[in-house]
Amino acid sequence: MANKRTPVFNPESTIAQHSSSSVTPHYQIGIIGTGFGGLALAKNLIDADIQNFVLFERANEVGGTWRDNTYPGCACDVASNLYSFSFAPNPDWSLTHSPQPEILEYLKGVARKFSIYPKVLFNHEVFKTQWDEKHRVWSVETNNGFYTCNVLVTATGPFGSPSIPAFQGLESFKGKSFHTARWDHACELKGKNVAVIGTGATAIQVVPELQKVVKHLDVFQRTPSYIIPRIDIQTSSAKRAAMRYIPLLQKSVRSAWYASYEMFIGTAQFIDQRFLSVFEAAANAHLKYAVKDPVLREKLTPKYRFMCKRPVFNSTFYPALQQSNVSLVTEGIKTFCEEGIIDSAGNLHKCDVVVFSTGFKTPNDVYGRIVNAKNKSLLEVWAGIPSSYMGTSYAGFPNYFSMLGPFSAPGNQSAVFMLETQARYITDAIGKLIDAGMPCIDVKADIERAFYLDAQERSKDTSWVSGGCTSYFQAADGGNVGLWPNWSFLYRWKARFFDLSKYNISPGPLTLD
Numbered sequence: 001m002a003n004k005r006t007p008v009f010n011p012e013s014t015i016a017q018h019s020s021s022s023v024t025p026h027y028q029i030g031i032i033g034t035g036f037g038g039l040a041l042a043k044n045l046i047d048a049d050i051q052n053f054v055l056f057e058r059a060n061e062v063g064g065t066w067r068d069n070t071y072p073g074c075a076c077d078v079a080s081n082l083y084s085f086s087f088a089p090n091p092d093w094s095l096t097h098s099p100q101p102e103i104l105e106y107l108k109g110v111a112r113k114f115s116i117y118p119k120v121l122f123n124h125e126v127f128k129t130q131w132d133e134k135h136r137v138w139s140v141e142t143n144n145g146f147y148t149c150n151v152l153v154t155a156t157g158p159f160g161s162p163s164i165p166a167f168q169g170l171e172s173f174k175g176k177s178f179h180t181a182r183w184d185h186a187c188e189l190k191g192k193n194v195a196v197i198g199t200g201a202t203a204i205q206v207v208p209e210l211q212k213v214v215k216h217l218d219v220f221q222r223t224p225s226y227i228i229p230r231i232d233i234q235t236s237s238a239k240r241a242a243m244r245y246i247p248l249l250q251k252s253v254r255s256a257w258y259a260s261y262e263m264f265i266g267t268a269q270f271i272d273q274r275f276l277s278v279f280e281a282a283a284n285a286h287l288k289y290a291v292k293d294p295v296l297r298e299k300l301t302p303k304y305r306f307m308c309k310r311p312v313f314n315s316t317f318y319p320a321l322q323q324s325n326v327s328l329v330t331e332g333i334k335t336f337c338e339e340g341i342i343d344s345a346g347n348l349h350k351c352d353v354v355v356f357s358t359g360f361k362t363p364n365d366v367y368g369r370i371v372n373a374k375n376k377s378l379l380e381v382w383a384g385i386p387s388s389y390m391g392t393s394y395a396g397f398p399n400y401f402s403m404l405g406p407f408s409a410p411g412n413q414s415a416v417f418m419l420e421t422q423a424r425y426i427t428d429a430i431g432k433l434i435d436a437g438m439p440c441i442d443v444k445a446d447i448e449r450a451f452y453l454d455a456q457e458r459s460k461d462t463s464w465v466s467g468g469c470t471s472y473f474q475a476a477d478g479g480n481v482g483l484w485p486n487w488s489f490l491y492r493w494k495a496r497f498f499d500l501s502k503y504n505i506s507p508g509p510l511t512l513d
Contacts, residue, residue: 028438029053029430030140030149032126032366034116035064036085036416037155037403039107040423042116043087048427050434054149055116056142058125062111065159066103069202071180072209074100077201077313081250082257082414085110089250091243096233097313126369131398133373136440136508138399150438150508151430154366155403157415158482161365164356169336177354180206191215193350195341197333198357199225204312206357208320217326218349220333220341223309223469224300226283230313258417265412266487269307269462276463279306290318299330307411308467362472362481363406372396386481387452389502390495392422393443398506399433400442401426406482407455409473411464413488421492429498441503458485 029045031038034057045053061067076083080093083103088110094102111117124142129152132139138152162179170177178184180202194214196203199221211217243250268275283306291297300318302309321328331343340351363386367378378394388394391408392401403422410418433439459465459480464473475481484491 024139024146024148026137026148027052027054028149028434029151029153030129030138030147031055031153031155032129033057033064033155033157033160034062034111034120035066035155035157036107037157037419037423038062038064039110039114039116040085040416040419041153041155041403041426042119043085043110043114044423044427045430046114046116048431050427050430053119054147055120056124056126056140056147057120057122060122061108062116062120063104063107065157066100066107068160069100069181069183070185071183071202071206073205074202075205076100076103078261078414078416079257081254082261083416085416086254086420088113089243089247089254091240091250092235094235096231096235126366128369128371130371130375131373131400136398151399151401151433152370153401153403153426154370154405155419156364156366157404158362158364158409159360161361162356163359163361165358167333167336171336172338173336173340173354174338175340175352175354177356179356179358181360187353189214189353192352193340194218194353194355195220195349195351196355196357198359199223200357200359201225201310201312202359203357204314204317206355207326208316210355211320211323211326215325218329218341218351219321219326220329220343221299222332223304224302225309226280226302226306226311227286227317228279228283228311228313229286229315232315258413261413262488265307269412269464270458270486273305273461273463276306279311283311287318291322293322296322296328299328302469304469305463305467308463308469309471359472367402370397370400384476385479386475387448389443389448389451390422390425391484392426393448393503395443395445395448398440398442401429407451407480408484408491409482410488411462411473411483411485417488418484418491421495425495425498432498432500436500438508440506440508441500443503447502455485456480459483 031041031053034055038055039062042055059067076097079096080098084090084106090106124144126140126142128141130139137148137150140147140149162181164179176184176187189210190213192214193216194210195218196207196210197220199219204225204227207219268279287297287300291300320326329343329349331345334342334344339348341349343349363379370378378397386406388406391405394400403419404415408418456479462485464483465478465480473480473482
């Protein structure tokens, strides 16, 4: 991978295919998304001297999830020294767990440091991509025209498509409403009656911030979350200096965080679920200490196993919930009306603003825009049952890779660890394709099927699927749809090199028209 790569095509080369009078810019590699995944892959490609690539970004800045989510209180649940790139350590995190603005600035800094900005086409939203069997390239349709590429990679993450349930009567509501991932900063909340729908990780961060400014806050809860106190220590100037001038220290701190996540959560999921009781006891002790009212405490007590739903690390939600201007509503939502929300008991909750903290579509909508030569999208091929090989490859979709695809999202580790692993793996794949003259490859169907079946078998005894709840990482039948059901270091071992023998191989691009 260290040798000089010879591009199959230059960026200026074109394919005339969409009309007799237009030409289509062509790149060797097209990457959709500029969050952690897209930036990690770009950095690895540059290191491998693979320069003929482009990143399509729908917004006007890099950052992905950490650019889009700007709701009050937005921060990361994973320790900053682990939720960052190993190739770009940051000694200047202000807290143990960084707030959204710091993470966004970090990602922008990475893009600047490694000269990734010139590779990005900003304000280019990808509407559809389709495998062109005639020319054996991917056609990419954006709001700014068409492009083609030999290899297509989606690095859009699992949280790119906000989900708002189809509530009855929603269209009749006369107030403002928006999803937390599309926060309306122009909407004045001070002194208003506000409703937050949901009590997952995002809502638990935003509720304490809203409580400080609104007149009244109704928090609609369907299922309570396990909450463990958050360790968030201000980083002193001395600690920052030590991290800066003693690189081994920061690496050691990073390794310690990695080992703690891997050991504690992994042991409970992959060795014996009885270890989950330790986390459940800690969460229940926190609840008992923080909430004195037994009626409220009962409403906030989960009735499922730890990690069946995403647990939350937070120390401010319970105090905020007990303030005089906050009400927890556990009756279901019957319908919206002009004035607000009517719950299943018939009570009207008047509100000026509704904030949907209702999660994201899983799988991401982007998979509906990846279309094969038979005019079938990945979502259509899956028919509700996502599949993949290594979370990156799909039978019948040549020269296409994804990052954090089905069965590669970490359930017990930092997503950045997995994204770096996949960036190296995909870079190795692309390098081998270039060295082989850019053939067309797609994973063998039996290899993908075996990977899928193994993932489901390994998931059966985890609380993700057998913990007594429903969640975004479960299929309609209760099976796992996305999480890697094993130790993260084993995923890295499996992805240590790209094995072409697991793929169908056919000739590369034909002579262009």
